[in-house]
Amino acid sequence: MNAPLYNELIAYSNSKLAFHMPGHKFGSIADLNKLNLSSLDNTEAMGLDNLYEAEGIIKEAMLLMADFYGAMDSVFLTNGSTAGVITSILATCNEGDELIVARNSHHSVWSALVLGGIRPIYISPEYVAKDDILGEITPETVRRAFKAYPRAKGIIIVSPTYEGIVSDIKAIAEVVHEYDKVLIVDEAHGAHFVLGNCFPISSTRLGADLVINSMHKTLPALTQSALIHICSHRISYEKIIETLRMVQTSSPSYMMMGLMDYIRCYILEHHVLIKKQYVDELVHMRERLKELRMLRLVDRALQAYDISKVVISTANANISGYQLATILNKEYSIVVEAALETYVILMTTMADTRETLHRLEQALKYIDSCLQYTPVYESINSFLNNEVVVGESTRSIHYSEKKWEVLDKCDGKKSAKNIMLYPPGIPIVCIGEVIQAKHIYMIRRFKNKLQGIKVVDNEILLHIV
Numbered sequence: 001m002n003a004p005l006y007n008e009l010i011a012y013s014n015s016k017l018a019f020h021m022p023g024h025k026f027g028s029i030a031d032l033n034k035l036n037l038s039s040l041d042n043t044e045a046m047g048l049d050n051l052y053e054a055e056g057i058i059k060e061a062m063l064l065m066a067d068f069y070g071a072m073d074s075v076f077l078t079n080g081s082t083a084g085v086i087t088s089i090l091a092t093c094n095e096g097d098e099l100i101v102a103r104n105s106h107h108s109v110w111s112a113l114v115l116g117g118i119r120p121i122y123i124s125p126e127y128v129a130k131d132d133i134l135g136e137i138t139p140e141t142v143r144r145a146f147k148a149y150p151r152a153k154g155i156i157i158v159s160p161t162y163e164g165i166v167s168d169i170k171a172i173a174e175v176v177h178e179y180d181k182v183l184i185v186d187e188a189h190g191a192h193f194v195l196g197n198c199f200p201i202s203s204t205r206l207g208a209d210l211v212i213n214s215m216h217k218t219l220p221a222l223t224q225s226a227l228i229h230i231c232s233h234r235i236s237y238e239k240i241i242e243t244l245r246m247v248q249t250s251s252p253s254y255m256m257m258g259l260m261d262y263i264r265c266y267i268l269e270h271h272v273l274i275k276k277q278y279v280d281e282l283v284h285m286r287e288r289l290k291e292l293r294m295l296r297l298v299d300r301a302l303q304a305y306d307i308s309k310v311v312i313s314t315a316n317a318n319i320s321g322y323q324l325a326t327i328l329n330k331e332y333s334i335v336v337e338a339a340l341e342t343y344v345i346l347m348t349t350m351a352d353t354r355e356t357l358h359r360l361e362q363a364l365k366y367i368d369s370c371l372q373y374t375p376v377y378e379s380i381n382s383f384l385n386n387e388v389v390v391g392e393s394t395r396s397i398h399y400s401e402k403k404w405e406v407l408d409k410c411d412g413k414k415s416a417k418n419i420m421l422y423p424p425g426i427p428i429v430c431i432g433e434v435i436q437a438k439h440i441y442m443i444r445r446f447k448n449k450l451q452g453i454k455v456v457d458n459e460i461l462l463h464i465v
């Protein structure tokens with residue numbers, strides 16, 4: 001068959017051990033491979049309800065989902081958390097409003113700022129130098145931001161982060177509600193928190209007003225399946241639906257919605273089995289991975305960390321995260337979720353079992369036994385600050401004339417891109433921020449770890465207005 005994409009996908013699924021999204025891992029859980037998915041692929045036919053005017057079986061399924069997550073209402077998303085983040089922001093803010101935005105937010109936040117003409121007030125998460133990853137957003141930082149910018153309509157933060165760090169949502173919600181504002185939690189990576197008390201409690205139960213989950217990332221749903229949970233009366237269900245309709249397809253996939261409903265039910269009926277086959281095995285594997293000598297398992301206290309993410313630090317080994325990922329792939333057919341300079345992220349889900357986790361553990365242990373110690377890498381601690389900064393209207397930047405300019409000529413110019421430092425995954429300059437001498441110094445110094453710049457003939461170029 002001359003179908004290169006199709007052929008490669010089939011070959012990949014037959015040969016690789018995926019520690020990446022989507023969470024169903026080639027349908028290896030919940031009898032997914034036995035389901036007749038095409039019979040679920042339907043439309044707003046008579047009796048099948050309508051997502052945007054739900055009052056029948058879709059509404060019933062969404063209310064069961066809300067109950068499952070501890071929300072007042074839940075809404076199916078079929079364009080991923082991206083649609084949920086944009087909807088939440090546009091439903092919370094009017095044009096010209098201010099919104100407090102964690103700098104480590106997903107790209108979709110900046111899309112919403114452009115679409116809504118909303119002005120960001122940036123706050124930064126902590127930085128965990130030991131692991132070279134971003135930490136939590138603290139309640140103190142949130143308080144500082146609202147004190148300085150009391151007109152802001154609300155705040156959006158990411159918890160858990162890609163690496164699994166969870167912020168103290170309960171304490172943050174108390175601060176946000178003291179100021180009578182809206183707390184939006186981008187919990188795209190935390191849909192599986194409903195799997196039991198080995199995982200942190202979902203923000204839906206901790207006082208957030210709106211929470212977004214990608215079911216396809218950490219639960220066995222089809223890619224783009226996600227949820228938005230409405231957890232208070234601050235933003236109404238009607239407002240969310242009205243806004244969602246503007247940003248999401250008019251033909252939401254029944255196959256995705258039907259499967260989300262199915263997976264909720266599957267988890268409820270099989271939670272004991274899931275705990276035994278996946279969660280307990282994961283906990284045991286993590287215990288054993290603490291014995292690694294040169295590689296190191298990133299870990300935290302239970303409510304502050306999502307143990308499903310197996311983040312392996314290479315910071316003290318004579319190998320980079322990229323090299324570790326390559327060895328895992330080439331020698332063990334194990335594919336990581338993400339590789340960075342000083343660590344790799346491996347995603348486990350309820351589709352994993354003793355067998356898959358054992359293969360991962362054995363591979364990591366063998367690689368570790370061949371490695372040598374290297375002195376600690378350079379921490380970027382001194383380059384990050386924790387100021388609350390007012391950002392430029394990203395809409396005006398979006399519609400401005402832009403050009404690529406050599407780094408030395410960028411002092412005082414506005415950046416048209418987020419210039420991201422990976423790791424730990426935070427913009428050193430956000431869209432619309434004025435590039436200063438200190439940024440130019442950092443860009444030159446960390447050029448190999450940056451996204452959002454171009455390097456042509458050894459010359460660094462920035463996209464500026």
Ligand SMILES: Cc1ncc(COP(=O)(O)O)c(C=O)c1O
Nearest residue numbers: 079080081082106158186188214
């Ligand atoms: C923190 C965060 N939020 C939102 C999203 C968007 O999720 P989706 O791919 O479901 O649209 C992502 C995707 O990677 C993410 O990492």
